[in-house]
Amino acid sequence: MKIEKYFGIDREIVQQMIAATNNMTHEKSGDNGFQNTKVFLFDEYAVLKMQNINVRNVSTPDTDLKHLEGLAETLLELQSKGVNVIPILAFQSDDGNGYIVQPRAKEAELYERGVSDKNYVMERVKRLSKVPQEHFDKFVADAIAIIDAGVIVDFMGKDNFFYHETIGFQFIDLNAHDDYEYGLSDKKPQGKRAALPICFMPCYFDTVPKYRDTVSSVLAEMTDNERAFLTERNKIIFNKCKTAAINNEITEEAIREMLSSEWFIPHSRRKGGWDGGVV
Numbered sequence: 001m002k003i004e005k006y007f008g009i010d011r012e013i014v015q016q017m018i019a020a021t022n023n024m025t026h027e028k029s030g031d032n033g034f035q036n037t038k039v040f041l042f043d044e045y046a047v048l049k050m051q052n053i054n055v056r057n058v059s060t061p062d063t064d065l066k067h068l069e070g071l072a073e074t075l076l077e078l079q080s081k082g083v084n085v086i087p088i089l090a091f092q093s094d095d096g097n098g099y100i101v102q103p104r105a106k107e108a109e110l111y112e113r114g115v116s117d118k119n120y121v122m123e124r125v126k127r128l129s130k131v132p133q134e135h136f137d138k139f140v141a142d143a144i145a146i147i148d149a150g151v152i153v154d155f156m157g158k159d160n161f162f163y164h165e166t167i168g169f170q171f172i173d174l175n176a177h178d179d180y181e182y183g184l185s186d187k188k189p190q191g192k193r194a195a196l197p198i199c200f201m202p203c204y205f206d207t208v209p210k211y212r213d214t215v216s217s218v219l220a221e222m223t224d225n226e227r228a229f230l231t232e233r234n235k236i237i238f239n240k241c242k243t244a245a246i247n248n249e250i251t252e253e254a255i256r257e258m259l260s261s262e263w264f265i266p267h268s269r270r271k272g273g274w275d276g277g278v279v
Contacts (some may be wrong), residue, residue, distance in 0.1 A: 002094045003065050007072055009089040014101050017047050018092065021099075034058055035175075045089070046104050053091065053098040057152065057176040060184065065093055067177065074149055075174060083142045084170045105172050106164040110202055113159045118221045122230060125204050128163065129233035136202070136244035139169040143198045144191035144248060146171060150181040155198045169202075192250050196258040199245045203237050204230070 006014065017040075026038035026049070034055060040047045056062045056071075072088035079087050090101040111124055146153055154160050154173050162170040179185035205215055219227060245255055 002092070003098075004090070004092045005065070005069055005072070006090045007076060007088065009101065011090075014090045014092070017042055017045060017101065018099050021047055021049060032058075041104060044104060046102050048100040048102070049098075050100060051097050053093045053100070054096040057179065057182060057184075060176075060182045065091065067182070068175075071151065071175070071177060074151060074177075078145060078149055078151075081145070083145050084138070084168060085142070085146060085174055086170060086172045100175070102172075105162040105170045106167050107162060109159040110161045110163060111158040111204065113157050116217045118218050118226065121204060121218050122226065125230055125233045125237070128202050129236040131163065131202070131237075131240070133240055133243060135163075135168040136240045137247045139202070140195060140199050140241075140244040140248045140250075142169070142171065143195040146174065146191075147178075147189055147194045148191035150177045150188075152176050152178050153195075153198055155201055158201055161201055163202075192248070193254065196245065196250065196254065199250070200238065200241045202241060204234050 004011070020042075021040045024040050027041045028039040030037045030039075034052055036051045038049045040049065053068070054062050054065060056067045060067065062068055068088070068091055072091070075085050075087040078085050086102050086105050088100055088102055090099075092098045110128065111121070115121075143153060151174050153171060157173075160171070160173045162172065164170065178189055180188040219230075222230065242255060246252065
């Protein structure tokens with residue numbers, strides 16, 4: 001069964017891009033265990049070719065794609081309120097495999113996944129350390145708004161967040177609601193609580209170190225001076241993230257509790273870093 005839906009974008013434009021992907025090499029790819037995704041980039045748009053597009057949130061069937069349609073409407077509503085989400089402009093499914101069309105996120109990821117080149121890391125950390133506090137404040141405010149709207153923010157990869165010097169931080173890979181929205185849980189996530197790990201994504205350390213450790217390989221390549229610069233700039237970013245959380249009425253007690261959790265302790269203790277950091 002073929003299903004198509006468009007949200008303010010011309011069908012002909014969408015179909016031309018989908019057809020063009022047959023002769024293109026995808027720019028990026030991802031596999032979360034149930035959906036393999038290949039990303040094709042155009043000037044203004046991104047086309048995501050996905051397996052199992054008719055499944056939401058790992059286990060929730062979405063045969064008629066009504067959940068995906070509702071998600072697209074939620075993202076457009078958030079965007080209309082000034083939240084920096086990358087909305088869904090169209091989707092197409094043919095027996096469960098299909099495409100999602102979105103605007104391209106502006107500029108670059110916080111940190112590209114899998115890159116362990118020290119020069120790249122130093123450049124990104126330097127740039128993010130100069131981001132104005134108001135952009136950090138909005139980053140946290142947007143995270144809270146997205147979560148309160150019932151949408152999952154995937155903070156497993158720092159490449160799910162982009163930064164542009166004018167727009168600020170942008171959220172991509174918003175493809176599912178949380179369990180509560182699908183009737184799988186009685187507990188609705190609270191934005192201020194659930195956004196806490198996301199608050200510190202601009203810092204250069206692994207938010208989930210038990211799953212992967214890209215930090216150690218980069219540190220091993222650095223001179224003492226380079227490591228000192230990384231520490232200094234990363235701490236600036238960390239403090240701006242913490243200030244943004246406080247400016248969004250997240251209590252210091254909640255921040256301390258999160259920073260002492262398993263998400264942050266492993267690197268902090270093993271590498272001898274400052275609060276929440278590794279360098």
